[in-house]
Amino acid sequence: KNEVEQSPQNLTAQEGEFITINCSYSVGISALHWLQQHPGGGIVSLFMLSSGKKKHGRLIATINIQEKHSSLHITASHPRDSAVYICASLSVNYGGSQGNLIFGKGTKLSVKP
Amino acid sequence: DSGVTQTPKHLITATGQRVTLRCSPRSGDLSVYWYQQSLDQGLQFLIQYYNGEERAKGNILERFSAQQFPDLHSELNLSSLELGDSALYFCASSLGGAGGYTFGSGTRLTVV
Numbered sequence: 001k002n003e004v005e006q007s008p009q010n011l012t013a014q015e016g017e018f019i020t021i022n023c024s025y026s027v028g029i030s031a032l033h034w035l036q037q038h039p040g041g042g043i044v045s046l047f048m049l050s051s052g053k054k055k056h057g058r059l060i061a062t063i064n065i066q067e068k069h070s071s072l073h074i075t076a077s078h079p080r081d082s083a084v085y086i087c088a089s090l091s092v093n094y095g096g097s098q099g100n101l102i103f104g105k106g107t108k109l110s111v112k113p
Numbered sequence: 114d115s116g117v118t119q120t121p122k123h124l125i126t127a128t129g130q131r132v133t134l135r136c137s138p139r140s141g142d143l144s145v146y147w148y149q150q151s152l153d154q155g156l157q158f159l160i161q162y163y164n165g166e167e168r169a170k171g172n173i174l175e176r177f178s179a180q181q182f183p184d185l186h187s188e189l190n191l192s193s194l195e196l197g198d199s200a201l202y203f204c205a206s207s208l209g210g211a212g213g214y215t216f217g218s219g220t221r222l223t224v225v
Contacts (some may be wrong), residue, residue: 033214040202043216044115086156090214091169098207100169101144101214103156 006104019074021042021107023087026068029093031090032060034072034103038083046072048090077111084108119204119217127225131192134220138185138206142215144168145187146207147179150219151200162187175217194224 001061013019024031030052037043043076047061049070054061058077063070074081084106091099116139126132138145147159149172158171172222173179176194181187191198204217 032157033218040114041221042218043203045214045216048213088156093210098144098214100158100161100171101205102158105155 003102004087004102006107008107009093009105011107011109013077015078015113016113017077017111019081019109020079020111020113021072021085021087021105023070023072024068025070025089025102026085028092029089029110030092030099032063032070033088033090034070035086035088036083037086043086046085074109077109079111079113084112096105114193117206117215117217117222119202122218122223123221123222123223125225126136128194128196130194130224132194132222133192134189134191134202134204134222136187136189136204136206136217137141138187138204139215140204142208143185144173144207145181146214147173147186147187147189148203149201150199156203159189169221187196188208191222196224198216198222199224 005024007022033048034046049063058075060073086106087104088101120135143164146161150156152168160171160179165181176192179189199213201219203219206215
């Protein structure tokens with residue numbers, strides 16, 4: 001059974017700080033997602049990674065398949081980055097469809113002005 | 114608008130009742146997934162449909178059932194509701210392969 005662990009659970013930062021959220025998973029996966037959930041509840045997929053590194057604006061996600069570890073970095077953090085960030089592993093594809101997601105418990109980020 | 118439409122957005126109902134949640138996937142996506150987010154359990158996978166067929170089951174209770182129709186929309190039926198079923202229910206869709214995952218805005222179910 002795949003377990004997804006995230007750390008830290010809660011993170012408070014000052015505006016402008018560099019932020020790192022870590023994620024580890026226990027079994028082989030086809031990809032890893034980083035999701036963002038705002039207080040209103042909606043979930044947005046930030047990245048889907050199967051290897052290496054991806055960058056979008058101030059967000060950077062990396063994955064090390066051998067070590068079963070991924071990180072999400074936020075550079076020059078801003079109060080609008082305050083949200084819950086969730087790491088989720090995507091189970092292996094089969095029959096042409098993607099598998100389901102297994103979620104970490106999330107990291108609640110609060111960025112203070 | 115993510116392209117995945119869930120209705121209703123909010124639902125308040127009494128214990129013992131039955132409700133139906135509806136999801137229309139993003140255009141072209143063949144897979145629909147249902148997830149439950151509760152305060153104590155976090156996000157959990159319930160069930161997946163792919164092109165009309167059940168593909169995978171997660172922690173879905175026997176009181177819950179789902180189906181995907183020929184037009185690819187899906188419904189999640191929750192019956193004999195209990196207080197503990199109060200949660201956010203998300204639908205997501207994907208095309209498959211390397212395609213991304215898109216979430217709907219969720220249905221907040223409150224059982225009183």
